[in-house]
Amino acid sequence: MNKTRVLLIAFYNRKALGVRYLEAALLRAGHDVRTVYYKDFNSVHPRQTTDGELALLKKEIAAYGPALIGLSAMSSMYLDTVNAVMEMIAGSFSIPMVCGGAFASMFPDYFLRRGAQFVIRSDGENPTCLLADALASGTAWEDIPSLCYMKDGAVVANEIGGLLNDIDGYGIPVIHSHNACFIDGDRVREGDPQLGTRSYEVIASRGCPFNCSYCCCRNLRQLLPKGISGVRTRSVDSVIRELTEAKKQCRHIAFIHFYDEIFPDLPGWVDQFVREYKRHIGLPFTIWTHPKRVDGEVLQKLVDVGLTEVIMGIQSGSERIRRDVFHRYETQQDILDAVHTIRRSGVFWCSYDFMLQHPFETIEDLKESYWLAKEMDGPYELQLHGLNFLPGTDIVPMAVDAGYYTREEMDAIMFAPMEEQFGAYWKQNTSRESELWYKMLYCLQFKSLRGRIESFESDVAAHGGEIDSLYTLGQKLSRVRYVYKKSRVVLKRYTGIGR
Numbered sequence: 001m002n003k004t005r006v007l008l009i010a011f012y013n014r015k016a017l018g019v020r021y022l023e024a025a026l027l028r029a030g031h032d033v034r035t036v037y038y039k040d041f042n043s044v045h046p047r048q049t050t051d052g053e054l055a056l057l058k059k060e061i062a063a064y065g066p067a068l069i070g071l072s073a074m075s076s077m078y079l080d081t082v083n084a085v086m087e088m089i090a091g092s093f094s095i096p097m098v099c100g101g102a103f104a105s106m107f108p109d110y111f112l113r114r115g116a117q118f119v120i121r122s123d124g125e126n127p128t129c130l131l132a133d134a135l136a137s138g139t140a141w142e143d144i145p146s147l148c149y150m151k152d153g154a155v156v157a158n159e160i161g162g163l164l165n166d167i168d169g170y171g172i173p174v175i176h177s178h179n180a181c182f183i184d185g186d187r188v189r190e191g192d193p194q195l196g197t198r199s200y201e202v203i204a205s206r207g208c209p210f211n212c213s214y215c216c217c218r219n220l221r222q223l224l225p226k227g228i229s230g231v232r233t234r235s236v237d238s239v240i241r242e243l244t245e246a247k248k249q250c251r252h253i254a255f256i257h258f259y260d261e262i263f264p265d266l267p268g269w270v271d272q273f274v275r276e277y278k279r280h281i282g283l284p285f286t287i288w289t290h291p292k293r294v295d296g297e298v299l300q301k302l303v304d305v306g307l308t309e310v311i312m313g314i315q316s317g318s319e320r321i322r323r324d325v326f327h328r329y330e331t332q333q334d335i336l337d338a339v340h341t342i343r344r345s346g347v348f349w350c351s352y353d354f355m356l357q358h359p360f361e362t363i364e365d366l367k368e369s370y371w372l373a374k375e376m377d378g379p380y381e382l383q384l385h386g387l388n389f390l391p392g393t394d395i396v397p398m399a400v401d402a403g404y405y406t407r408e409e410m411d412a413i414m415f416a417p418m419e420e421q422f423g424a425y426w427k428q429n430t431s432r433e434s435e436l437w438y439k440m441l442y443c444l445q446f447k448s449l450r451g452r453i454e455s456f457e458s459d460v461a462a463h464g465g466e467i468d469s470l471y472t473l474g475q476k477l478s479r480v481r482y483v484y485k486k487s488r489v490v491l492k493r494y495t496g497i498g499r
């Protein structure tokens with residue numbers, strides 16, 4: 001079998017799990033891989049690529065001479081940069097490009113019509129190796145499962161295939177890319193940018209069972225062929241093997257992020273996990289969960305072996321918004337119970353996400369979020385976001401049907417420059433009343449501000465100036481709290497885990 005050189009590009013993500021899994025698969029198949037981590041992630045001040053960075057990438061490609069370039073388009077939020085890179089490559093080389101990742105899986109046409117020769121939908125490990133093999137040996141690639149390409153001006157999308165139900169078969173992602181560089185800030189730095197990290201990111205499962213209208217998970221799940229489960233969980237052995245390796249390679253790791261959409265809670269899995277994690281890893285870690293999946297016994301077991309933070313999406317205190325708009329069917333009581341259970345598990349930090357101030361929300365809905373948060377067991381951190389309309393999600397046609405935007409306006413929002421999109425994620429421009437309730441809600445998370453905030457409830461408009469000042473103070477407190485939280489977690493790493 002002929003082997004070839006593949007250059008992979010990960011955008012705005014020095015830890016890009018998807019790309020690391022692909023690199024591992026290509027290396028196993030005997031190919032040579034160089035990975036370029038292209039630009040750092042910064043959700044507060046996102047920046048498009050510069051000409052200088054494009055020139056550096058061009059030099060990298062010319063020096064390496066790959067036969068295939070793979071671009072990982074996980075999100076639609078930085079497409080300007082992906083497009084600029086594709087344009088540069090198409091204008092300077094005649095090397096085929098293949099795109100993959102969550103956004104590319106949903107919208108292969110987007111890239112095929114912009115100069116990519118190929119798109120691979122869904123899990124990339126097997127089809128990418130088959131494509132590299134075919135290009136290396138000059139054999140036919142037309143029938144490779146999951147492959148999309150253009151033929152006579154039309155898109156051909158092969159059926160998705162070659163996926164594993166037992167995702168242990170994909171091995172563990174590359175933790176130390178031996179042939180990698182990091183391009184950012186008009187500089188190129190040789191080496192894997194993950195190695196110096198304090199936090200290691202891992203995913204023990206793929207997929208989510210829920211159907212939230214603003215999220216791509218349902219739509220990505222629908223792409224899976226019959227027989228492939230919507231949530232696929234790795235074995236504990238595989239996860240522990242990865243983390244053991246990560247501890248060896250990334251010597252400064254202080255904590256671990258489990259980025260599973262919902263941390264696995266399969267019977268038996270958690271028991272084995274806590275035994276092995278305690279024995280081999282023993283680092284503080286964080287997980288994501290869902291109000292309908294909070295289990296006190298599971299949480300307590302996890303807390304005993306290092307769980308320090310649980311992040312749960314609540315999204316709105318308004319049952320109407322959750323049910324009719326977000327397609328989340330938990331009740332107020334489910335949420336309050338989940339919060340109470342998380343609190344009682346003894347976990348050090350509880351964070352709750354809300355998405356506020358979007359077109360579907362009335363002032364009454366926003367107030368509902370305030371009232372709900374007021375009832376929730378504290379202390380807790382509130383992560384308040386706006387709503388991003390993501391292409392392909394169910395909420396997009398809902399917003400058009402409701403008359404909030406025309407289809408054209410919606411496209412302009414979804415494909416706006418990244419600075420605008422990330423801005424929308426954090427907050428929208430809204431009425432003064434909405435702004436004041438938002439600020440009231442924000443302040444609830446600080447015990448020292450609560451009493452005063454609660455005294456304004458009966459006439460918020462009359463206390464605008466005071467609410468503004470308390471909000472500013474809250475933002476300062478949040479910065480101090482961040483330092484406290486991080487240092488406590490790092491301290492736990494050195495003084496031992498547990499309660």
Ligand code: B12
Nearest residue numbers: 012016017018070071072075076100101123124215216259
């Ligand atoms: C974990 C996760 C994160 C982690 C990433 C951790 C890491 N170290 O990589 C964090 C929290 C950092 C994150 C951040 C963001 N995320 Co995110 N994330 C996810 C999540 C839940 C799982 C992704 C994952 O790691 N899966 C496991 C890996 C192995 O699979 P994978 O990435 O899909 O890669 C496979 C295939 O896609 C394919 N593939 C991937 N790249 C390539 C490249 C080529 C060439 C080929 C052929 C194939 C291929 O092969 C891979 C192996 O099978 C997905 C939801 C989902 N179901 O995909 C959302 C998701 C991808 N994220 C999303 C978003 C919006 C973001 C943010 C923009 C959020 C924000 N506003 O800040 C940022 C952007 C970060 C970035 N630079 O891309 C959206 C993207 C939708 C969209 N249209 O934009 C998703 C789909 C969730 C959603 N809301 O719908 N995310």
Ligand code: SF4
Nearest residue numbers: 208210212215217261
């Ligand atoms: S629970 Fe989270 S990951 Fe799952 S569908 Fe809803 S938003 Fe997406």
